[in-house]
Amino acid sequence: MKMRHCFAVFLMCAGMQLPVMAITAQEIVSRSEKIMRGDTSHAVMDMTIKRAEWTRTISIEMWSEGTQKALITILAPSKEKGIKFLRIGNELWNYLPRIERTIKIPPSMMLQSWMGSDFTNDDLVKESHMEKDYDQELLREEQVNGYDAYVIQLTPKPNAPVVWGKIITWIARDRWVPLKQEFYDEDGELVNVMTMTDIKQLKDRRFPMKWVMEPSDGDGTTIIDVRKISFNEPIPESRFSLQELRR
Amino acid sequence: MDILFNLVWRNIWRHPRRSVLNVSLIAIGLALVIFLVALTDAMHDQMLEAPIKLGTGHLQVHAEGYHDDPVISKVVDDPQAIVDVVRKDSRVVAAAKRVVAPALLSAGETSTGGQITGIEPAPEADLSIVHEHIVTGSYLQSGDGRQAIVGRQLAENLGIGVGDELVMLTQDYYGAISAEVLQVQGIFKTGIPEMDAYQVFVPLHMLQDLLVVEGVHEIAVKLSSAEYAEGFKRDLAGKLQVEQDLELMTWREILENLIRALDLDNAGMYIFLVILLVVVAGGLLNEVLMNSLERTREIGVLRALGVKPNQVRRLIVLEALFLGCVGTVIGIMLGSTASWLLSMHPIYIASWGEYAAEYGLINPYLTAKLTWINIALSSFFMLVISVLAGIVPAYRAGRIRITRALRHA
Numbered sequence: 001m002k003m004r005h006c007f008a009v010f011l012m013c014a015g016m017q018l019p020v021m022a023i024t025a026q027e028i029v030s031r032s033e034k035i036m037r038g039d040t041s042h043a044v045m046d047m048t049i050k051r052a053e054w055t056r057t058i059s060i061e062m063w064s065e066g067t068q069k070a071l072i073t074i075l076a077p078s079k080e081k082g083i084k085f086l087r088i089g090n091e092l093w094n095y096l097p098r099i100e101r102t103i104k105i106p107p108s109m110m111l112q113s114w115m116g117s118d119f120t121n122d123d124l125v126k127e128s129h130m131e132k133d134y135d136q137e138l139l140r141e142e143q144v145n146g147y148d149a150y151v152i153q154l155t156p157k158p159n160a161p162v163v164w165g166k167i168i169t170w171i172a173r174d175r176w177v178p179l180k181q182e183f184y185d186e187d188g189e190l191v192n193v194m195t196m197t198d199i200k201q202l203k204d205r206r207f208p209m210k211w212v213m214e215p216s217d218g219d220g221t222t223i224i225d226v227r228k229i230s231f232n233e234p235i236p237e238s239r240f241s242l243q244e245l246r247r
Numbered sequence: 248m249d250i251l252f253n254l255v256w257r258n259i260w261r262h263p264r265r266s267v268l269n270v271s272l273i274a275i276g277l278a279l280v281i282f283l284v285a286l287t288d289a290m291h292d293q294m295l296e297a298p299i300k301l302g303t304g305h306l307q308v309h310a311e312g313y314h315d316d317p318v319i320s321k322v323v324d325d326p327q328a329i330v331d332v333v334r335k336d337s338r339v340v341a342a343a344k345r346v347v348a349p350a351l352l353s354a355g356e357t358s359t360g361g362q363i364t365g366i367e368p369a370p371e372a373d374l375s376i377v378h379e380h381i382v383t384g385s386y387l388q389s390g391d392g393r394q395a396i397v398g399r400q401l402a403e404n405l406g407i408g409v410g411d412e413l414v415m416l417t418q419d420y421y422g423a424i425s426a427e428v429l430q431v432q433g434i435f436k437t438g439i440p441e442m443d444a445y446q447v448f449v450p451l452h453m454l455q456d457l458l459v460v461e462g463v464h465e466i467a468v469k470l471s472s473a474e475y476a477e478g479f480k481r482d483l484a485g486k487l488q489v490e491q492d493l494e495l496m497t498w499r500e501i502l503e504n505l506i507r508a509l510d511l512d513n514a515g516m517y518i519f520l521v522i523l524l525v526v527v528a529g530g531l532l533n534e535v536l537m538n539s540l541e542r543t544r545e546i547g548v549l550r551a552l553g554v555k556p557n558q559v560r561r562l563i564v565l566e567a568l569f570l571g572c573v574g575t576v577i578g579i580m581l582g583s584t585a586s587w588l589l590s591m592h593p594i595y596i597a598s599w600g601e602y603a604a605e606y607g608l609i610n611p612y613l614t615a616k617l618t619w620i621n622i623a624l625s626s627f628f629m630l631v632i633s634v635l636a637g638i639v640p641a642y643r644a645g646r647i648r649i650t651r652a653l654r655h656a
Contacts, residue, residue: 049421053320056421079459080423099414099426116422 025136025152029169031176033131035205038231040065044075045227049117051220058115067132069240070125080115084245087125090161095245102245111163118192118222120212122163133160134167144179145197147172164191175206190216204231251558253567266570269534273574273629274581276527280520280625281582285615287291287516291509292616297495298505299498301442302342302375304467305476306483307501308333311492313464314501318422319348324491332486333468340477341373341469346454350417352447354405361401361445363415363452365463374469375568376447377435384409384433391450394432398443402434409434415447420459427457522623524632531636533568538638546644547652556645563641564634571633575626583622586615593631 041064048057059076072085082097092105108120130136134154141150154167165186168177177199183192192215196208211224238244259266290354299305308329310321323329326344333342346365351358368387377396378386387394395413408414412433419425427452436443455461470479476497484495499506539546545582546559 054421083424094424096416096426099428101414101426103416113422115424116418118333130601 025138030131043229046225048223270574274577277578278581283563285586289614305470306468324462326463342369344463350415365451369527395429396433399436484623519628528632536640539644543655560641560645564637567637586617589615
């Protein structure tokens, strides 16, 4: 009897000591998203659009709260200064100071290029969520830019409001920094590749300060250089409102 | 042969009223055909003139590929150099530069789609007649900033008048949203829906700044006569020395769709005219047939005297041909005179104005345009039909059996 008692206790202890060894693909993606978003974020960035005939740079300042709210203001060039984009939930508004009007951007236009760049309206205001709207599958591990990375395939959940047929994302093992993303359309054709480099140590996380979006049709690239970024600082509620746009 | 002609002449005058009736039938039929074709030719001419006068001009210069794919980025880089070369030619009456962009136009709560064209007021006034159709307010002046002239239908749809603000939203050269508040300075009415409901004209420089383009999309040229277009295009192509690939298009190439539509219209008209001629032919055939049947006995006698069947046939055909010729000559005279009179005194029908505008006509005149082709072709067909109308009865007449014929009344 003592033996059986001991054995039972032993089993219980052994069972309790078994940690969850394998991390799931979902966990990886979830942690990576948290790195990129935070509860709130505030950033100043330069977006450089390169084409065969021209190159131009737009400076923007952006605030976001959770996964539902974002505000973008254009700082430069002077022709576009003061243009604002506000996203609340599924709705997106665009304020144009020269005509002092706010126009609502319909969902059908979310796929259109933002300000002539290779990012779409959807990309900028981050409507789709890799954790929530996709099923994640860990494919393999490999090295990217000198980092050990998980390679995860994302397939959209049925009825998810996403534009891609498939996304493959490379996330560094070390602190979940996203390194590279490949975006495929519904027919499985590669459409865009985003590479994230220049990984800096911020206060509470490691963050890629340079994002390069390269469409596979070879027309050019768009590069975002993050000048400053901070997370989880308090942002007044009123910032994310239509009234704020007109200020 | 002499005898045949004698017989033909006598046969025709045996029933003078019938012959005159038939000649009249042919003459009037031909006159109608000539007149109708002249009317239609004149109307088609006007339909082609209208877009030319409203801005198409006789020739246009664009960056290559612009006509098929008019994107904002396809810009002519050095328009002034081209305009300078163009203006040196003595055939050129005016040359105007334009920047064109599709835009969302809105006033208050209403919005609609339209097209904004940036123009230089003076050269544009030399080329297009839009400035003559300002109904309220005034045309653009050189040096104007954000003034605009809009079509009357557009103004009505948006509920704006002279002095009101009009917001335009468009995309610039880089694909970014570009917007401006315009002030309505004048309203024009051409009567043509494509102009009045969609077009807004603004100063060229303002639109260039807004779209961030340095060149222009189109250089339109007006010549002293539309016929010089092809020759001018060739000469200009030789004289232009620019880095860029350009396309030069004559009004025929630009209005290709309209020309095809007019050809289709012509085809429809020809079908109608063929039917008309068939009716005339029917009348003629009837007469010749009656004539020959009445003379059965006489033909019998002729045949008995040794006239061969072929000669009998020839006789009948000659009769028909003779009537046809006389009728044709009279018809040509009647039709030509009617067309000429109308062309000298065109009729302006105001109440047709609205209806005509749908077809792209401004201030339509009812007039006629006579051409040699018209007269020649119509007469030719009428003669052919006359001959054909004679052939059937002729064939029958040739087959008459002598004995049967002699017993006939």
